[in-house]
Amino acid sequence: MKLHQLRYIREVARQGLNVSLAAEALHTSQPGVSKQIQLLEEELDLQIFKRNGKRLIGVTEPGRIILERAEQVLREMENIKRVGEEFTHDDTGSLTIATTHTQARYRLPPAVTGFIEKYPGVRLTIHQGSPSQVAEQVVAAEADIGIATEAIADYPELVCLPCYQWNRCVVVPKGHPLLKDTPLTLEKIARYPVVTYDFAFTGGSLMTRTFAEKGLHPNFVLTAIDADVIKTYVTLGLGIGLLAKMAYDPDRDVGLEMLDASHLFPPSTTYVAIRRDSYLRGYMYGFIQMLAPHLDRKVVDAALKHSS
Amino acid sequence: MKLHQLRYIREVARQGLNVSLAAEALHTSQPGVSKQIQLLEEELDLQIFKRNGKRLIGVTEPGRIILERAEQVLREMENIKRVGEEFTHDDTGSLTIATTHTQARYRLPPAVTGFIEKYPGVRLTIHQGSPSQVAEQVVAAEADIGIATEAIADYPELVCLPCYQWNRCVVVPKGHPLLKDTPLTLEKIARYPVVTYDFAFTGGSLMTRTFAEKGLHPNFVLTAIDADVIKTYVTLGLGIGLLAKMAYDPDRDVGLEMLDASHLFPPSTTYVAIRRDSYLRGYMYGFIQMLAPHLDRKVVDAALKHSS
DNA sequence: CAACGTTACGCTCTTCGTAAAGATG
DNA sequence: CATCTTTACGAAGAGCGTAACGTTG
Numbered sequence: 001m002k003l004h005q006l007r008y009i010r011e012v013a014r015q016g017l018n019v020s021l022a023a024e025a026l027h028t029s030q031p032g033v034s035k036q037i038q039l040l041e042e043e044l045d046l047q048i049f050k051r052n053g054k055r056l057i058g059v060t061e062p063g064r065i066i067l068e069r070a071e072q073v074l075r076e077m078e079n080i081k082r083v084g085e086e087f088t089h090d091d092t093g094s095l096t097i098a099t100t101h102t103q104a105r106y107r108l109p110p111a112v113t114g115f116i117e118k119y120p121g122v123r124l125t126i127h128q129g130s131p132s133q134v135a136e137q138v139v140a141a142e143a144d145i146g147i148a149t150e151a152i153a154d155y156p157e158l159v160c161l162p163c164y165q166w167n168r169c170v171v172v173p174k175g176h177p178l179l180k181d182t183p184l185t186l187e188k189i190a191r192y193p194v195v196t197y198d199f200a201f202t203g204g205s206l207m208t209r210t211f212a213e214k215g216l217h218p219n220f221v222l223t224a225i226d227a228d229v230i231k232t233y234v235t236l237g238l239g240i241g242l243l244a245k246m247a248y249d250p251d252r253d254v255g256l257e258m259l260d261a262s263h264l265f266p267p268s269t270t271y272v273a274i275r276r277d278s279y280l281r282g283y284m285y286g287f288i289q290m291l292a293p294h295l296d297r298k299v300v301d302a303a304l305k306h307s308s
Numbered sequence: 309m310k311l312h313q314l315r316y317i318r319e320v321a322r323q324g325l326n327v328s329l330a331a332e333a334l335h336t337s338q339p340g341v342s343k344q345i346q347l348l349e350e351e352l353d354l355q356i357f358k359r360n361g362k363r364l365i366g367v368t369e370p371g372r373i374i375l376e377r378a379e380q381v382l383r384e385m386e387n388i389k390r391v392g393e394e395f396t397h398d399d400t401g402s403l404t405i406a407t408t409h410t411q412a413r414y415r416l417p418p419a420v421t422g423f424i425e426k427y428p429g430v431r432l433t434i435h436q437g438s439p440s441q442v443a444e445q446v447v448a449a450e451a452d453i454g455i456a457t458e459a460i461a462d463y464p465e466l467v468c469l470p471c472y473q474w475n476r477c478v479v480v481p482k483g484h485p486l487l488k489d490t491p492l493t494l495e496k497i498a499r500y501p502v503v504t505y506d507f508a509f510t511g512g513s514l515m516t517r518t519f520a521e522k523g524l525h526p527n528f529v530l531t532a533i534d535a536d537v538i539k540t541y542v543t544l545g546l547g548i549g550l551l552a553k554m555a556y557d558p559d560r561d562v563g564l565e566m567l568d569a570s571h572l573f574p575p576s577t578t579y580v581a582i583r584r585d586s587y588l589r590g591y592m593y594g595f596i597q598m599l600a601p602h603l604d605r606k607v608v609d610a611a612l613k614h615s616s
Numbered sequence: 617c618a619a620c621g622t623t624a625c626g627c628t629c630t631t632c633g634t635a636a637a638g639a640t641g
Numbered sequence: 642c643a644t645c646t647t648t649a650c651g652a653a654g655a656g657c658g659t660a661a662c663g664t665t666g
Contacts, residue, residue, distance in 0.1 A: 336657075362664050362665070
């Protein structure tokens, strides 16, 4: 059993059971891939792929299990390589962060600025997506770190660390009647059309639940994945905006006013998610701590170890 | 980076940093091992082993991490091999169980009997040891399954499943005054010299704690790791025995009488422990269920998946 | 000097790529 | 018949073992 053979079956599976594509992706010849897969199947004495004549048409039950395990092995090999890099070039490498729009736009910038200043040799990449996409990317080891608020604690492969809490606010166009009608309540919000996050997104489902508990069903005229889109439509007078307080910027959002709504909704917690089995580079610990000072190396290591 | 290289560094570490011994254990030549380790270190661009001239005298910090990861990789390769065996020879293989004396002697026999009847092709091995030794063996993948009562839930690498509960009894020589002095209490037990389990062993520490809570400090004249030893000395009149109820056999223990002590001590739970990342053969599920019928394949898989 | 690790070298086995042949839809 | 997989074969390369050399305590 050779590592190459595991790489080959993984790539074939990833390329939709197309051996030719896999060979190309691996910068090798197609017959070589074919051969190695046969050898592996012969050694294990079972079929990994279902075939119809010469075509691969599926993955067998044992094949599925083997593919999972193979991924694990290859990830761990990556980790070993990382250890080498960490100890010889501890200030160069790459960091890929998966996160949602709101975090990327309003919460990460200071940490990112500090990071590129402290670790100029590290290539930083940010992938944006829905919370579940964020989680999936970390699970698939396409991202080193995931930052999101929802749907991220349910993956057994991930360790989640509470990063910070936040709450919501209402934004309205200047001169809106709600500005004088204090204090703000859920009932008053529900009288107006509401523009807010897409339900799949940060805190979306929690908001509807909070309204529903009071028997309220506001008119959600528009749901977006993007706080800037929400604010744009509020400016246009489409309705009032309900979004993360951190997404309101008094300097920039000149046509809008903000009303704190922290007392109306339970606070949400944003988490940092890491694969349990990943080996973290020094600068990754650095980034996490810049984002949440209480998450120092010890805390993160303890969380990783606690259930590895 | 080759799998062989990982095997080599693992074996060298295991053999106390002796390359020659490692080469022998791996059935290969010593220079080959030396060479491959050098190549690996060169590729990773760091030292795995500390050297004094040509002697290996220690493991470097990155080396320690790499060795851990290498073990993980090699274990996972073992698992893949197992998958092959499971699907081609699903009724042959081996099962190694690590457990304590009391479990092996009084609780496992029916399950073992049933097992060898149902799976005659599987070679069964039982390793006996203290609870911590049991746990260590499972962690080191020297045993597939660990069965013990204490000190086994603290290993993050292991998943523990509650197997069954049990409690204690007092055994006394025939005609002992305690037999007529009902009901049995802790105070009455403490009046006599006590023969019981070694403190490191099943329920030992729990018993002393229970006595101490009542301000009692019985005279433990002998502590043993073995229920049969305890009973032997009780027969000899050294004191009264305090042991697991399952360890009393009315047919065999002819010179002894048993007094239930379940009401005096909190019940203990015996757990089955498995490495989180191990691939279980079908017959392993079979054995576990024979031992504890509620632990069917679904339950075990759920527990393994829940935190892998 | 005895035990241990490294270097040197020739041999073997594996792997890879190219070319050709066989299946599939 | 275009696409995809397998078979065949020759060349390059990696790993292994023996033997000789260098170090360590």
